Amino acid sequence: MKVRIVSDTTSGLPQELGARLGIPILPQIVIFGGDSYRDDIEMDTATFLVRLKASRALPKTAAPPPAFYNPIYQKILSDGEAAIVLGPSAKLSGTVRSAELAAQDFPGADIRVIDTLTNAGNLATLVLLADEVAKAGEEADQVVAKIQEWMPRQRTYFLVDTLEYLQKGGRIGGAKALLGEMLQIKPILVLQDGQAEVYEQQRTQRRARQRLIEIVEEQCPHGPEAHLCVMHADALEAARSLVADLQSGLRLEQVPIYELPPAIVVHAGPGTLAVGFFSR
Numbered sequence: 001m002k003v004r005i006v007s008d009t010t011s012g013l014p015q016e017l018g019a020r021l022g023i024p025i026l027p028q029i030v031i032f033g034g035d036s037y038r039d040d041i042e043m044d045t046a047t048f049l050v051r052l053k054a055s056r057a058l059p060k061t062a063a064p065p066p067a068f069y070n071p072i073y074q075k076i077l078s079d080g081e082a083a084i085v086l087g088p089s090a091k092l093s094g095t096v097r098s099a100e101l102a103a104q105d106f107p108g109a110d111i112r113v114i115d116t117l118t119n120a121g122n123l124a125t126l127v128l129l130a131d132e133v134a135k136a137g138e139e140a141d142q143v144v145a146k147i148q149e150w151m152p153r154q155r156t157y158f159l160v161d162t163l164e165y166l167q168k169g170g171r172i173g174g175a176k177a178l179l180g181e182m183l184q185i186k187p188i189l190v191l192q193d194g195q196a197e198v199y200e201q202q203r204t205q206r207r208a209r210q211r212l213i214e215i216v217e218e219q220c221p222h223g224p225e226a227h228l229c230v231m232h233a234d235a236l237e238a239a240r241s242l243v244a245d246l247q248s249g250l251r252l253e254q255v256p257i258y259e260l261p262p263a264i265v266v267h268a269g270p271g272t273l274a275v276g277f278f279s280r
Contacts, residue, residue: 001110002081003134003143006072008064008095009039010088011123012231012258021131024072028095028263029062036062039262048262049234049270061263063094069102073111082110082140086127086147088119089194093263112144117194121229121258121276122154129227153278156191157199157215158231159208161271188212209242212275217249220277228252228277233260234270242273 007013008026018025027040032051037043043051052059069085076083085103087096096115103111116126126147133143186208190199199215202208220226228246232239236257243255260272 001139002079003138003140004076004079004081004083005127005131005134005143006069006076006083006085006099007123007127008087009261010093010095010119010263011086011127012120012261013124013127015040021128023127023131026064026068026072026095028064028093028261030262030266031060031062033057043262045233045259045262045265048265052262052266053270059266061266063098066098066102066105069099070105073102073106073109076111077106077109083112084130084134084140084143084147085111085113086116086123086130087113088123089117089191090115091117091194092119092196092267110140112140114144114147115194116147116151116154118151118154118156118191118276120156120260120264120274121231121256122156122191122227122278124256124258125227125229125276125278126150126154150278153280154276155219155279156274156276157212158189158191158268158272158274159186159205159212160189160268161205161235162269188215209273212273213242213245213249216246216275216277219279220250221280222250222252224252225280226250226252226277228275229256229258231258231260231272231274231276233265233268233272235273238271238273242275246275 006024009028027038030037030039085099090096099113130147133146185201186205187201188199189196230239230243239257
């Protein structure tokens with residue numbers, strides 16, 4: 001049975017790429033006060049950043065409701081295909097739960113929902129790799145096995161411009177955020193077991209960036225199997241500079257840059273810079 005991969009905008013994959021590959025990319029919901037927007041056709045990241053910077057209150061985000069999955073599942077079922085839904089960490093988003101609830105309406109369908117324990121660039125990599133395997137003719141069991149083999153290898157490290165957004169969103173304790181700002185400590189954060197943790201701390205942003213490069217060069221394979229990518233929120237030039245430094249140190253020809261989507265920026269904040277890769 002042919003396998004169709006399904007994802008959502010927390011992967012950072014452009015909609016046009018999803019359309020070209022035949023990968024449905026469902027939207028997250030962004031909520032400013034009483035107004036809600038889909039982040040695929042109603043509010044892009046650039047528009048979101050303008051609203052975020054002007055807003056006194058932190059906006060909220062919500063996973064795609066189960067109803068959004070129903071027409072996708074119906075189409076896949078009608079085409080006689082199996083579906084593998086790759087969702088962001090369930091500790092950070094309700095997306096996996098929504099996809100599972102929607103699947104209950106299709107008891108005869110082969111729908112597999114996977115909590116990848118990651119998001120953004122590494123989720124994008126998993127989606128693209130799974131799509132390659134599926135299009136090579138592998139059955140659903142084999143595609144899932146490959147995904148489960150890749151998942152423990154993923155690493156994401158990131159720098160935030162300020163701890164304010166992590167603190168407001170409840171992703172880091174208020175006292176820790178306040179102390180960090182007072183001491184001007186710049187933490188290097190890691191996505192670990194599906195949630196953000198402090199990996200280590202540096203005294204300046206410049207040193208934190210240099211240390212981030214050192215960490216990646218120490219842990220990242222020197223070859224295309226690393227699937228190295230760089231992510232950013234309103235920091236494209238910084239992302240390009242980071243790519244140049246990493247390419248030089250790791251001797252990699254191509255390193256994709258992904259723009260972080262609103263559902264992630266709302267917690268990390270503008271100026272966030274991240275690196276994702278897969279270890280050996």
